[in-house]
Amino acid sequence: MKKIVLILSLIAVMVAAGCTGTENQVKPTPTPTPSATPYPEKTPEVVGENVSGLGNLARFKSEDELKEYLALKEVYYGYPMFGVAVQKGVPMxxxxxxxxxxxxxxxxxxxxxxxxxxxxxxxxxxxxxxxxxxxxxxxxxxxxxxxxxxxxxxxxxxxxxxxxxxxxxxxxxxxxxxxxxxxxxxxxxxxxxxxxxxxxxxxxxxxxxxxxxxxxxxxxxxIDVDGSIVTARLYGDYIFVITRNYLDYYDPCPVEPVRVNGEALEIRCTDIYFPRGISSEVLYTVMKVNPENGEIEKTFSFMGSYGSTVYMSENALYIAYSKRMGEDEIYFKFLQENRDLLPDDVLSRIEKVMSYDIGNQAKFIEIQSAISKYLLTLDKEERLKFENDFWNRMQDFRKEHKREIQRTYIVKVGLNLESLADGEIPGRLLNQFSMDEYGGYLRVATTLGDENDLYVLDEKLRVAGKIAGFGEDERIYAVRFIGDRGYIVTFRETDPFFVIDLSDPRKPEIKGELKIPGFSSYLHPVSGHLILGVGREGSYVKLSLFDVSDAKNPKEISKYTLKESWSEVLYNHHAFLMDSKHGVFFLPAGNHGYVFSYGDGLKLVKAIDVPAVRAIYIDDYLYVLGDSIAVYDENTWERVAEFRFG
Structure with missing residues (x-):
């Protein structure tokens, strides 16, 4: 019996861990099952009120409908907490x-x-x-x-x-x-x-x-936030703030996401949007705030999953979040496509369980029990065969269905905080630079395990064009869209630097590729044909200057390796400063600051022995900030002043 439990535990681990073994095997030919029918799913879905112009996004009709949605989606901390809902005001x-x-x-x-x-x-x-x-x-x-x-x-x-x-x-x-x-x-x-x-x-x-x-x-x-601030943008005369909080199942409405000078802002249930058929555990609220007096002029609220990425253009806000198929659902779909693994009586039991009007977790437990009883009838060698067949087929299933398993859902919100569109694409985003709007289209780069996709979406967030499956055995480390081009860095052992032609939104095309050691995690345009990459090679910070004047033949024309193991620029673009007047850029690295020129290759102009965090310039002075402020004349690079904080 202990052996049976061990095998079932192993199977569960394979499902939950995503079967992280080699994914380069040849896909087996699926076993024909003409008589197989999909397992019935009787859990009802909240329908909501249709909103003109939107795809999957609907609006709750009532508080009861919102409660039903929360109950169906088991909205707690992203998983059931022994039936206890999370209360309002949980800090994140x-x-x-x-x-x-x-x-x-x-x-x-x-x-x-x-x-x-x-x-x-x-x-x-x-x-x-x-x-x-x-x-x-x-x-x-x-x-x-x-x-x-x-x-x-x-x-x-x-x-x-x-x-x-x-x-x-x-x-x-x-x-x-x-x-x-x-x-x-x-x-x-x-x-x-x-x-x-x-x-x-x-x-x-x-x-x-x-x-x-x-x-x-x-x-x-x-303004006090009941939950947390995701991020914010300042554009024109308004601050656009995105907040996130959990809802209380027992008392969801009205939602009070913030208090302005002590006064609660109330949002009705019928003003909340939600994506049909998608598990959503948190409420996002976009607020348009007057920076002069803190007045919130308008809000827009919708349900989504916890992890999110925000990009803002001059026309709209795009809030994207990951949408991963639940492991129980993966398990169910896997069994549907691999019915030959189990005898008819076990399949009949599973079909009966799937017809029950109970939660997926309860179904999962019942199905495990049915398989456990079946394994008790097998001898040791038969169980070993079952274990290996299950392992290999699950790997193939995940690889074959990865674009269904991992997806990104995007909500497009206008600057007057009206919902403009919603859509979804396969994969997950790296960061905000994975999205960019240009000429009425949204370009999005995603990673799916061991390969990557690029999608061009129209104004309704429908796929207009795509490049699927590039950079095999790599994942995206950096993205930058500039005009009608995209630049993407993927990495595993070398650094493929891709140049993508986006001039025809319906036919994006990889024009050039360059493979060099190391990787870049931040890309910055320094001129019309030069792109700077900040990343790592081995244990050190590496700077690369790419010439992209010929899209078909990108070149690394200069590189410089700092004797530093990290730089905040690797994961935070705010730490980077460029001064085009003097043809230089600054970055902190380790406990120091560095100024480089880029006009004739990468040259270290000034090494600054200050535990630098940021730098700014005012007129022709560079102010380097850390535990003090050191000031340098950009014409001579001499230190002209220093201010120590008391």
């Missing part, structure tokens, strides 16, 4: 780059006496490195050309904590230009990711947004 970590601040009560700013300084206006200053020019993203440093706003001293806090640390960090407002007499004008004794709009400094934390007067640090408004 904010999805922002490393160095993201952690929660604490809102304090008041502390004014710092400053000497009188002769003011001189800067002619130019840098902005945060973002995906789409003109659409700002939250980061720990912002400048208006005179002041530097810096969220400093942040420590990563891993939840849950029995006793939370009393000190998390602070935000400093430093009068930074001209650099010869820098001083702190005020500080806020908390940290956060920052946005800057006119006279407002906006601080975003995992469950809170606050607006401050950027001149004196006075708190003007505050």
């Amino acid at each position: 970590p904010m999805e922002m780059p490393a160095g993201t601040p952690t929660p604490m009560p809102v304090p008041t700013a502390t004014p710092v006496p400053t000497p009188m300084i002769e003011e001189r206006a800067a002619e130019r200053y840098s902005e945060t490195n973002v995906q789409v020019k003109g659409i700002d993203e939250p980061d720990i440093v912002k400048t208006d050309g005179k002041n530097i706003y810096y969220s400093i001293g942040m420590a990563r806090i891993y939840m849950p904590q029995i006793i939370m640390p009393e000190y998390y960090g602070k935000i400093l407002s430093v009068i930074a230009f001209p650099p010869d007499n820098m001083s702190v004008s005020f500080e806020i004794p908390k940290d956060g990711n920052l946005l800057l709009h006119k006279d407002r400094l906006i601080v975003l934390r995992y469950n809170e947004i606050s607006g401050y007067d950027k001149e004196n640090g006075k708190n003007v408004w505050r």
